[in-house]
Amino acid sequence: MSDIYSKVSMVVPCYNKAKHISAMLDSVINQEWNNIELILVNDGSTDGTREIISDYESKLERRGYDVIIIDQENAGCCAAVHAGLLRMRGDYYCLVDCDDMIEPKYVSRMAGWLDAYKDCEWAACTFRVVVHSEQNNNERPPGTKKFRPDAGKLLERHIFRTTFAATWIYMARVSYLKKCGMIDNFCTERRATYEPLIIAPLALGAGKLEFFNEPLYIFNQDAMGLSRFDSIKQCVRYYKDYLYLYRWAIEKSSISDDRKQRLHEISRIGFYKDLYRHVPNLPKNEDYMPNIVQGLTHALNEIFKPAKLVDVEKLEAKGLRRVFDEIENAVIEGDGTYACKF
Numbered sequence: 001m002s003d004i005y006s007k008v009s010m011v012v013p014c015y016n017k018a019k020h021i022s023a024m025l026d027s028v029i030n031q032e033w034n035n036i037e038l039i040l041v042n043d044g045s046t047d048g049t050r051e052i053i054s055d056y057e058s059k060l061e062r063r064g065y066d067v068i069i070i071d072q073e074n075a076g077c078c079a080a081v082h083a084g085l086l087r088m089r090g091d092y093y094c095l096v097d098c099d100d101m102i103e104p105k106y107v108s109r110m111a112g113w114l115d116a117y118k119d120c121e122w123a124a125c126t127f128r129v130v131v132h133s134e135q136n137n138n139e140r141p142p143g144t145k146k147f148r149p150d151a152g153k154l155l156e157r158h159i160f161r162t163t164f165a166a167t168w169i170y171m172a173r174v175s176y177l178k179k180c181g182m183i184d185n186f187c188t189e190r191r192a193t194y195e196p197l198i199i200a201p202l203a204l205g206a207g208k209l210e211f212f213n214e215p216l217y218i219f220n221q222d223a224m225g226l227s228r229f230d231s232i233k234q235c236v237r238y239y240k241d242y243l244y245l246y247r248w249a250i251e252k253s254s255i256s257d258d259r260k261q262r263l264h265e266i267s268r269i270g271f272y273k274d275l276y277r278h279v280p281n282l283p284k285n286e287d288y289m290p291n292i293v294q295g296l297t298h299a300l301n302e303i304f305k306p307a308k309l310v311d312v313e314k315l316e317a318k319g320l321r322r323v324f325d326e327i328e329n330a331v332i333e334g335d336g337t338y339a340c341k342f
Contacts, residue, residue, distance in 0.1 A: 005035035009090030013080035020099035033107035044074030076191025110171040121207025122172035127217035155203040159270035180205035185252035200249035
């Protein structure tokens with residue numbers, strides 16, 4: 001590895017994670033890469049998170065890192081991420097959640113590649129899942145999703161969750177972020193998630209992507225909060241925000257109106273797939289499936305405009321899993337037309 005390191009701007013939105021943030025900061029200190037600009041955005045924490053950040057500031061600086069700490073009133077994760085993006089001065093960007101951890105080679109593997117291959121705009125790794133609790137301390141590998149670095153269909157795969165959805169597996173050139181308009185067009189109107197605002201412009205920019213099948217990111221499932229739901233109302237509200245952000249990012253992109261319309265349609269179907277995916281983990285005192293099937297039926301009739309309208313009974317007879325598989329096949333593996341048979 002060269003002794004000259006490009007600067008990596010690592011954005012970390014922080015909110016009430018005093019229990020986990022020390023482990024994350026230790027994992028940053030243990031990085032093999034020597035030129036990191038750590039941007040910690042404290043989004044109005046009230047549990048001691050800010051005090052822990054202060055304790056680590058000198059440790060991070062002794063490691064040789066630039067440390068930027070931004071304090072703001074609680075405004076949600078979108079606003080926190082955007083505040084960090086605006087302060088970046090590095091060559092490359094990555095984002096780390098304050099309750100996760102990164103392997104020592106997380107930065108060096110991807111930044112080293114971007115240094116060596118100037119035609120590559122961004123890179124991605126895989127991850128492993130860790131569950132920590134008083135009763136449980138174990139690791140398990142990620143699911144069976146395959147990463148398909150096809151920039152022409154990457155957003156479609158993200159919407160249908162057939163590739164890894166999380167944004168913390170990616171590192172990109174800051175120049176590519178600016179070229180894609182990601183920073184200028186960032187939306188701060190939602191509080192629950194920011195993923196579509198990052199993946200959509202990067203994918204639609206069609207820059208060359210390199211994938212490393214190495215679990216360099218450590219996802220702490222025990223700390224997961226935003227996408228863990230106690231009710232169907234919470235789940236619907238979260239994925240309505242997700243859909244809103246997809247639409248926002250798609251509209252801001254420099255693609256044809258036809259492609260925008262197609263992606264809006266796909267994201268609408270993806271909304272119902274997200275609800276369907278979460279049903280097994282929701283409280284069992286209510287049957288949510290009829291509303292999901294009814295909503296999907298209405299969406300399919302509007303989008304596909306079949307000669308014979310799809311009805312609820314037909315969808316239920318076929319099974320939603322098979323329906324989603326057929327749609328994904330037509331959209332991702334097919335010729336771009338909606339040649340589905342319902």
